[in-house]
Amino acid sequence: MSDPRLVVHRDKELMAQAAAARLITRIVDAQADRGTASVVLTGGRNGNGLLAALRSAPAREAVDWSRLDLWWGDERFLPEGDPDRNDTQARAALLDSVPLDPARVHTMPVAGGAHGTDVDAAAAAYAEELAAAAGPEDGAVPAFDVLMLGVGPDTHVASLFPEHPAVRETERMVVGVHGAPKPPPTRISLTLPAIRCAREVWLLAAGEDKAQAAAIALSGAGELQAPAAGARGRSRTLWLLDAAAAARLPRAPQPVPSP
């Protein structure tokens, strides 16, 4: 498991653009190495900001979108097309603008779909889909090339909230979340063991309201109290911050200078 490394950008716009450029490079490299790439998307403001920046980046043409698998780290368990679903927002920000293979866009189940309102059955079905995609050398989920996570002001990542049962999960890869403190209360989430199967985990935190969460998670807090602290990648754990979110870090790193 890798230790966190920090990159601080001047503001959230630059952070989104730089993270989008980084993601393009990572996908292109993975496709050159293995033929395909796999990325786990996050919901939230910073994740959607990155996707929108990617949509505007001319270098997006370098990606072979048909050889990219997309997964989600969490989802709000709402009907298909609901504007609060993470996949609805991701489609608007980027996915509807690029030539993806629909069979490789692995959205999490919808409420009122095959599993009705049973979020636990829906979570189990997503775990099965992940297991089916895992290679012989992977564990119960694929070794994602990049798994992105927005960091909530309370240090939650995916739908793993501080002290909540889902953050304590050590066996299952995907769980139904009941009674989340942030609406909607019913969600589906990858667990920390699933997140830790990723080659690279990128945590996105921009804005003043993320400063305390970043400081807590990066100051030795436990993962039960601060789930972001437990999100680590096998080869790399990268915190991508803007200066506002980095302002309360013990020794605030300097922003990357503009050219």
Ligand SMILES: O=C1O[C@H](COP(=O)(O)O)[C@@H](O)[C@H](O)[C@H]1O
């Ligand atoms: O509800 C959620 O919140 C987090 C963080 O969102 P943000 O808007 O505070 O950046 C997000 O990462 C997660 O995917 C989402 O379901």
